[in-house]
Amino acid sequence: MKITNVETYLLDVPLRQKAITDSQTKLESVEFVAVRLDTDEGISGWGFNWNYTKGTRAVQAIIDDTYAPKLIGKDPVFYKNILKELHYTNHFIGQVGVTRVGLCAIEFALWDIKLKVANMPLWKYLGPVKDKVKAYNTDGGWLEVTTDELVRDMTALVERGFDAVKMKLGLPDPREDYERVKAVRKAIGDDIKLMVDVNTVWDLKTSIVWGKKLEEFDVYWLEEPMNPFDKKSHIELARRINIPIAVGETIYTKYDFRDYIEKGGVAIVQADATKLSGIDEWLDVAALARSYNLEVIPHTNVQQKLHVQLAAASSNVPMVEYCYESIADIWEDPIKVENGYYTLPEEPGLGCKLTDKILKECRIG
Numbered sequence: 001m002k003i004t005n006v007e008t009y010l011l012d013v014p015l016r017q018k019a020i021t022d023s024q025t026k027l028e029s030v031e032f033v034a035v036r037l038d039t040d041e042g043i044s045g046w047g048f049n050w051n052y053t054k055g056t057r058a059v060q061a062i063i064d065d066t067y068a069p070k071l072i073g074k075d076p077v078f079y080k081n082i083l084k085e086l087h088y089t090n091h092f093i094g095q096v097g098v099t100r101v102g103l104c105a106i107e108f109a110l111w112d113i114k115l116k117v118a119n120m121p122l123w124k125y126l127g128p129v130k131d132k133v134k135a136y137n138t139d140g141g142w143l144e145v146t147t148d149e150l151v152r153d154m155t156a157l158v159e160r161g162f163d164a165v166k167m168k169l170g171l172p173d174p175r176e177d178y179e180r181v182k183a184v185r186k187a188i189g190d191d192i193k194l195m196v197d198v199n200t201v202w203d204l205k206t207s208i209v210w211g212k213k214l215e216e217f218d219v220y221w222l223e224e225p226m227n228p229f230d231k232k233s234h235i236e237l238a239r240r241i242n243i244p245i246a247v248g249e250t251i252y253t254k255y256d257f258r259d260y261i262e263k264g265g266v267a268i269v270q271a272d273a274t275k276l277s278g279i280d281e282w283l284d285v286a287a288l289a290r291s292y293n294l295e296v297i298p299h300t301n302v303q304q305k306l307h308v309q310l311a312a313a314s315s316n317v318p319m320v321e322y323c324y325e326s327i328a329d330i331w332e333d334p335i336k337v338e339n340g341y342y343t344l345p346e347e348p349g350l351g352c353k354l355t356d357k358i359l360k361e362c363r364i365g
């Protein structure tokens with residue numbers, strides 16, 4: 001089999017729910033780069049990656065200008081060699097960031113070809129350990145809503161069958177964060193797992209002071225309290241508070257995860273295959289975490305369909321994040337969540353092809 005053509009699509013997909021706000025971002029749409037690799041045997045592989053802001057055109061340029069010419073004529077069965085060659089094409093201008101985001105999209109497309117040849121979905125190919133995956137929900141916990149609205153939205157998720165929910169923190173006054181957590185815990189009761197996510201805006205002092213105060217609400221994890229590049233402060237924080245620390249959605253290599261894990265700076269490993277260089281590196285991180293008896297609970301927003309499959313094939317992934325429900329139907333054969341559990345896809349392949357409608361109506365390049 002030989003790759004004969006590479007096609008890229010730059011997309012801007014509007015959310016159909018009210019604007020989503022955390023301590024860093026106010027979001028009304030998500031950009032995607034979708035990649036299609038055609039082969040001489042009629043099988044096409046689809047990959048993708050995504051971004052919160054208007055920078056994804058740079059990813060498309062990296063793929064079109066530097067990766068695509070090297071892909072033509074290659075046999076996808078040697079995908080590991082292909083990816084190594086592509087990595088060294090651009091490593092002087094970026095080990096992570098734009099170059100890796102593009103490389104990851106191609107990794108997914110190469111996996112899609114492999115899975116279509118095998119005629120299996122990813123989770124069955126990898127060897128599942130479960131046939132349904134628990135979901136936790138973040139869609140009720142955004143920062144822009146009032147405390148009353150927050151309590152209403154979080155309670156509604158519990159009434160829908162979610163027994164694990166997450167809310168955003170990181171308001172200018174941490175006392176307000178504290179009062180919001182207090183109100184939510186009171187409303188949802190003690191039996192529901194409650195997680196909080198700061199999206200990196202606290203410093204070490206704030207994290208220690210307010211992390212300690214939040215202990216009284218039995219917070220299941222404190223997510224991204226500080227800049228993730230500051231491993232030292234996370235290790236210090238982990239020694240000082242009695243809430244597990246979750247990081248991973250802005251950690252981009254297995255080597256950084258190794259350093260966090262070895263030194264005790266993370267308790268919940270939130271590895272995201274779209275932020276690493278794809279499925280292979282995610283599996284490496286999951287295996288590393290398993291050897292330290294740590295759980296991996298992947299970060300997701302648009303890419304649940306991928307992580308649900310990885311979770312089904314991993315013994316240390318107890319649940320997967322669910323949010324951005326208003327655009328859950330952007331994928332062909334979208335997965336659903338019922339009574340707090342994801343269904344798993346049955347179609348052969350990776351299952352991460354955006355619908356033709358999205359590819360046509362949301363294309364901007």
Ligand SMILES: [Mg+2]
Pocket residue numbers: 197199223224249299
């Ligand atoms: Mg987060």
